[in-house]
Amino acid sequence: MSLHEMRKSYSMAGLTKSDVDADPVVQFQRWFKEAQQPDLPDWVEVNAMTLATADPQGKVTSRIVLLKGIEGGRFCFYSNYESEKGQQIAANPHVSLCFFWGHLQRQVRIEGSAKLSDRNKSVDYFHSRPRESQLGAYVSQQSSVIDSRQLLQEKYTELESEYHQQEIPCPDQWGGYEVEPTRFEFWQGRPGRLHDRVCYRRDRELWTLSRLSP
Numbered sequence: 001m002s003l004h005e006m007r008k009s010y011s012m013a014g015l016t017k018s019d020v021d022a023d024p025v026v027q028f029q030r031w032f033k034e035a036q037q038p039d040l041p042d043w044v045e046v047n048a049m050t051l052a053t054a055d056p057q058g059k060v061t062s063r064i065v066l067l068k069g070i071e072g073g074r075f076c077f078y079s080n081y082e083s084e085k086g087q088q089i090a091a092n093p094h095v096s097l098c099f100f101w102g103h104l105q106r107q108v109r110i111e112g113s114a115k116l117s118d119r120n121k122s123v124d125y126f127h128s129r130p131r132e133s134q135l136g137a138y139v140s141q142q143s144s145v146i147d148s149r150q151l152l153q154e155k156y157t158e159l160e161s162e163y164h165q166q167e168i169p170c171p172d173q174w175g176g177y178e179v180e181p182t183r184f185e186f187w188q189g190r191p192g193r194l195h196d197r198v199c200y201r202r203d204r205e206l207w208t209l210s211r212l213s214p
């Protein structure tokens with residue numbers, strides 16, 4: 001099928017301002033729960049989100065990361081602080097998150113400001129991960145150029161024997177980020193491209209709701 005011919009019609013549900021909770025985090029949790037359907041294929045990761053970051057000159061990059069918690073209304077993920085995203089966030093904390101739940105014909109966009117998680121929380125989470133993931137995080141200088149995969153594997157094997165039956169320390173440059181949202185948008189696909197979009201904007205502690213044109 002050609003790209004021109006690829007299109008779907010969306011007709012599963014609608015969304016109005018009166019359908020949604022006054023608190024966008026509660027609304028997010030409602031949709032997130034609905035996205036976790038038991039019969040989904042194994043490869044679907046409903047907590048996968050596109051994270052967009054930008055440097056102070058406005059150069060934007062995006063990639064997938066996994067949502068690992070929502071605490072106090074903040075959205076948490078883990079990464080390497082010295083990676084490209086880490087360097088951009090250090091210089092410019094404004095980020096956006098985007099979830100696509102195709103099986104529900106839904107998208108959620110979140111904008112906000114990212115800060116580093118509390119160190120103890122990062123260390124605790126690091127140690128809750130499988131040992132292979134801990135070693136992987138230790139070995140990888142994320143986003144730097146490397147000569148070969150073999151070098152990574154050698155370093156991995158070296159560390160594996162160095163820390164055999166010992167706790168692997170959480171690398172200083174690895175840990176959590178918390179995104180404090182200032183804007184949410186809940187998008188529900190509708191027929192004829194007349195999609196429903198409900199947007200929340202934060203003004204101090206208050207959220208104001210509006211409907212956006214598709």
Ligand SMILES: Cc1cc2nc3c(=O)[nH]c(=O)nc-3n(C[C@H](O)[C@H](O)[C@H](O)COP(=O)(O)O)c2cc1C
Nearest residue numbers: 048063064065066077078079080083084085086143
């Ligand atoms: C499904 C999926 C989940 C991912 N989860 C994470 C994650 O939680 N944290 C992370 O740092 N990278 C994650 N990655 C890798 C990132 O997409 C990216 O390659 C990496 O973080 C380097 O990005 P950067 O060079 O822009 O900093 C994931 C990739 C995929 C496809």
